[in-house]
Amino acid sequence: MLFKIRSKLLLYFIVLVVLLSTVGLIFYNSSEKLVVEYDDSFERFLLLNDISQRTNLISEKLRGYIVDKESSYLKDYKKEKLKLINDQKRLNEEMDNNDITLTNYKNMIDSFLDECDATVGAFQMDDINLYSNHFNEILKINGFLQESTMALLNNK
Secondary structure (H helix, E strand, O other), X not given: OHHHHHHHHHHHHHHHHHHHHHHHHHXXXXXXXXXXXXXXXXXXXXXXXXXXXXXXXXXXXXXXXXXXXXXXXXXXXXXXXXXXXXXXXXXXHHOOOOOHHHHHHHHHHHHHHHHHHHHHHHHHOOOHHHHHXXXXXXXXXHHHHHHHHHHHHHHO
C-alpha cells in the first residue's frame, strides 16, 4: 500500500515536472521569436531613418552647391548619393517587397535621385529655370519621402 502511494506520488511529480518544463520551453520560444521580431523591426527603423536623413542631407548639399557654386558641395553630394544607393539596396534585401507602400517608397527614391542628377546637369549647363524646377521637385519628393517613412514605420 505504501509502495503504491509512493509510486503514484513519484508519477505525479514526474508529470508535473514535464508539464512545467514544457510550459517553460514554450514561453522561451515565444519570447525568442518576439526578440527576433523586435530586432528586425528596429533594423528596419534604423534603415528607414538613415534614408530619411540622407535625403535631407543630399538636398542640403545640392542647395549649397547651387547657392555657393563650390565643388566641395558637389563632392559631398556624390558621396551621400552613393550611400543612399547602398541604403536602397539594403532596403530591397531586407524588407517585404509585396508591400505597395514600400514599392512606392522605392520609386520615390529613384525619382529623387533622378531629379538630383537632373538638377546638377541643368546647373552645370547654367539653365536657371530648369535647375530650379528640378530642385523644387527634389524638395517635393523629399517631403513625400519623409511622410512615407513615417507611414512605413507605423505599418511595421
